[in-house]
Amino acid sequence: MAASAPAWTFIALFLPFVAALLAPFLVSRLGDKAAWIIALAPALSFLHFCRFLGEISAGEVVTGGYAWAPSLNLSFSWFIDGLSLTFALLITGIGTLIVIYSGGYMKGHRHLGRFLSFILLFMGAMLGLVVSDSFLMLFVYWELTSIASFLLIGFDHEREAARRAALQALVVTGAGGLSLLAGLVFLWNVTGVTQLSLLVHLGDALKMSPFYLPALFLVLGGAFTKSAQFPFHFWLPNAMEAPTPVSAYLHSATMVKAGVYLLMRLNPVLGGTPAWEILLPFFGGVTLITGALIGIRQTDLKLMLAYTTMASLGLLVMLTGFGSPHAIEAAVLYLVAHSLFKGALFMVAGAVDHETGTRELPLLGGLRHAMPVTFAAALLAACSMAGLPLFAGFLAKEEIYAALAAGNPRAVFFTGAALAGNALMVAIALAVGLKPFIGQRKNTPRHPHEAPITLWLGPVVLAALGIVFGVFSPLLHAYLSSPMASAIIDEPTVVTITTIPHLGLPLALSVFTLAIGVLIYWQLERARWLMAQMLESLGPGPDRWFDHMVTGLVRFSAGLMRIIQPGRLEIYITITFILVALTLLVPLFVFDELPDMPAWPTGLLVQEAAFFVIAALGIIAVLRAADRLTAIVSLGIQGFAVAVIFLLFGAPDLSFTQFMVETLSVVILTLVMTRLRLSVSDHRPAGQVVLDATIAIACGLGFALMLLKSVGRPLDPFMTDFFDAYSKAIAHGANVVNVIIVDFRGTDTLGEIAVVMITGLAVLALLKLRVGKRGEG
The missing domain is CATH 1.20.58 (Methane Monooxygenase Hydroxylase; Chain G, domain 1)
Known part of the structure; x- marks a missing residue:
């Protein structure tokens, strides 16, 4: 285990936040060209994390941080191994390209500075999440990604659809965050540790605990909502209301993969159990098929890609939970390949929309001559998504089939799910990466021409990396795949697959997948019609259920408020004193804590x-x-x-x-x-008098019994001795009572004074209001 220079890593983690503060100022001075300067922040962070590739590939782990509250075992600390390093490189590397892309895509937008600030805030939150070591740091960054995504999805806040999508994403992922918080509390109480670097090496201690299942369900609640697993998937396609740079970044390297990261990180301590190997493959498989089928139905390029992201996340969850080393290796390869081709294809979709004025597939065609560079990037990325040889996607697909294909019923079922999902995604890849550029030129709202460099640089780089990583797969495995798989499995693992086809069942399944995918692409219009009919027959889905749930919650809250907040002060006071009486009396009687009655004093003057x-x-x-x-x-x-x-x-x-x-x-x-x-x-009726008298007597009796119980206990002289010894020495006061009130509990006294002052101001305001109304009358 190695410790990094804490100052440099700290700076690398906070560079995106610093850039977020400076972005509006730089854009106001330099315009869209400021994006190139702002992109230096994530680029420098990327270069810093590249420095760790050598030691991480050698099996080292980089740790560091600062103590925050040592008495509570809380720290701002980071833990960088193969898993977190791969995510950090994807976040900062793709983030650099996204910032440059945003400058071109949002050129001339009056809120470009704000947009770049939100993107960098999102980047910093995601970067902090994947390198966090302490539970508290992980949870804070986890929730910060939800808040940042809310700001980005609702960026075009003047549109109702954008506001709804942002609120929906915040509600779903925020609820998942609370579930994760409860799960982390369970992990803390069961294991006694608050750091991931210690947790992942505990072995089976957590799995043997009776609290394993509650902890697992709560953690899955956080992961499934964040990574849009069925039935929490509906927020992800709606997030396409955000500008395209947000979609490209969110789907390739950031928030939606946070849940997958969490499951991979906790695999050593939560994985390998029947519950893990049933729940994750089942929900992952359902999400894979659901996303791929609904994706075929779409005609909007971004929505088609969004649903394939949902399907890909399901595939990653399914592989993570499958329970074999080969499945983990397949998940690692697919995660890297997916980040590259999905980021490229989303940016291609944005460039096409930017130059033609539409993202509707039926309205696009023949763009290869007008946009040759964009077409080349789209074709390379689509080939990787389809899993053709020489591409990183081919490595992932071969390893998927090698991991899943077996003779038992479970393996056959999930192999079939993977084959069906992959075939559908092949068809969508060809539809997005090939169809807009071939065929006859169609009339579009704008006359298309090649996008500026800011729009094609990102797709070209990511698409080229897809083939570079495929051809030079040993380089990919040495620095990314093997260290990442080793971190997930928690034992040294070497990934060896290459792009050279090897005869066998995995290759046969790959060829069959491509054949089915090409057939679906050939009959794309018919497949789209069939899916439309099927979805219509199923009725409203989870997206509408969410609306009904929110409407019901609002109505219930309004009804409840009408009951408990009717606007009458006497009701509020009555309820308050009833609760006070119950709080005082119920524990005394239920737990038999009544005090001994004191004898009447004989020496009373x-x-x-x-x-x-x-x-x-x-x-x-x-x-x-x-x-x-x-x-x-x-x-x-x-x-x-x-x-x-x-x-x-x-x-x-x-x-x-x-x-x-x-x-x-x-x-x-x-x-x-x-x-x-x-x-x-x-003037009060007799019933009201009896009720008020009963409440008053109950409160008085409760306070009296509580006081008797308190003074009946032996006096602990510790505080008395402390104040007697230090009032003069520390506070320089001879009157102990005054010293306690003014010095030792001065903040408490200040709070009491503030409460009295605020109450007085409120009474004065009410009197003024009453006098004013009387004058108007």
Whole structure:
């Protein structure tokens, strides 16, 4: 295990956030050309993480960080192995190209600076997520990705569809984040560790715990919502309301793969159990088929790619949970290949839309002469997505079939699911990467021509990397595939597959997949019609269910608020005191914690007894008062009597405070009553009087019993000795009570003063409002 230079890694992690702060300023000065300068931030982070390739490929792990709250075992720490390094390189590398692409795609947009700021915030959040070591750091970055995606999806906030999609993504992934938080708390309590670097080496300790299943379900809730697994998949296609650079980045290297990253990271401690190997392949397989089938139905290039991303995420989850080393190797290869070809194809779709004015496939054709560079990038990326030889996608598809193909029913079932999903994605790859560029030229809203370099640079680089990684697969395996697979499996693993076809079942399944995919592409219009009929017969899906759920929740909340917030102060006060009485009395009676009744004091002096009697007479006077003003004044009688009792028992400071409080209370209440139009006396029906008296007696009894229980326990002199020893030495005060109030608990006292001040201001505002209405009347 190696420790990196913490300062440089810290800077690399925060460079995107710094660039996010500077982006609006730079764009306001330089316009869209500022994107090239802003892209230096993720590029420098990318170069920093490239420095770790050698030691990570040699089996080392890079750690570092800073202690945050050592007493709580909380730290800002990072843990970089093959898994996190691969994600970090994808996030920063593709992020650099996305920033440049955004400058060209959003050229002239009045909010380009804000957009780039959001993109960089998103990048920083995702980067922090994948290198986080502490649970707290992981959760904070996890939620930050949800917030950043909300801002990006709803960037065009003037459109209702964008606002709805942003809110939907935030609700679904936010709920998943709460599920993940609960799962992390379970992991912490079961294992006693709060760092992933320690957790992944615990072996079967967590799997043997009775809390394994609750922890697993909660973690899956976070991962499935983030990575759009069925039935939480509906937010992902709707996120296409975001500008195309967001879609390209979100689908290739960032948020949607966060759930997959989490499952891969926790595979050593949660994987290998029947629950893991049933739930993940099942939901992953369903998501794969669902996404691929719905993708065939679409005509919008972005929606077609979005549903194939959903299908690909399902394939990754299915492979991660399948339970064999070859399946993990296949997942690793497919994740890298998918990041490259999907980022390229999304940027191609954006370039086509930017130059032609449409993304509708039936309206596109014959663009190869007008956009030759874009066509070359699209064709290379589509070939990788289809899994043709020499491409990284071919490596992934061969390894998928090598991992899944076997003679048992389970393997046959999931091999069939992978074959069907891959065949459908071959057809969609050809539809997106080939169909818009071949055939007869069609009339489009804009006259097409080759996109500027900012729009084709990203697709060309990513598509070229797809074939470079395929041809030079040993390089890919040495620095990315093998270290990443080793981190997921938690043991040294060497990936050896090459693009040279080897005769066998995997190659036969690959050829069969391509044949089925080409057939579907040939009959694309018929396949689209069949899917439209099937989806129509199924009725509304989870997307509409979400709307019904939100509508129902709003109606339920409104009804509940009408009950508990009717607008009458007396109801609020009554409920408050009922809850106070229940809180005090129920535990005492339910848990048999009633105090022992004290004996009547034998040495009570006459003056002490007299003031007890006066206090009681004050209460009677309040109850018997004919008008409100008399009741207020009578209320002060018992307050002054209690103040004298404090004085007689040797607490002059407390007595003086009581005198001041009672005096001010009587004066303020009297002034308030003279400004309000209230009935002279308190007229209440007998039932209301009985209810109020019962609540008052219950509260008084509860406080009395709680006080008796408290003073009945042996006095712990620790705090007494502490204040006696340090009041003079530290606070330089001889009056211990004053020192406690002003120094030791000065913040608490300040809070009490603030509460009294805010209450007074609120009363004053209500009086002003009342007087104003009276004047208008």
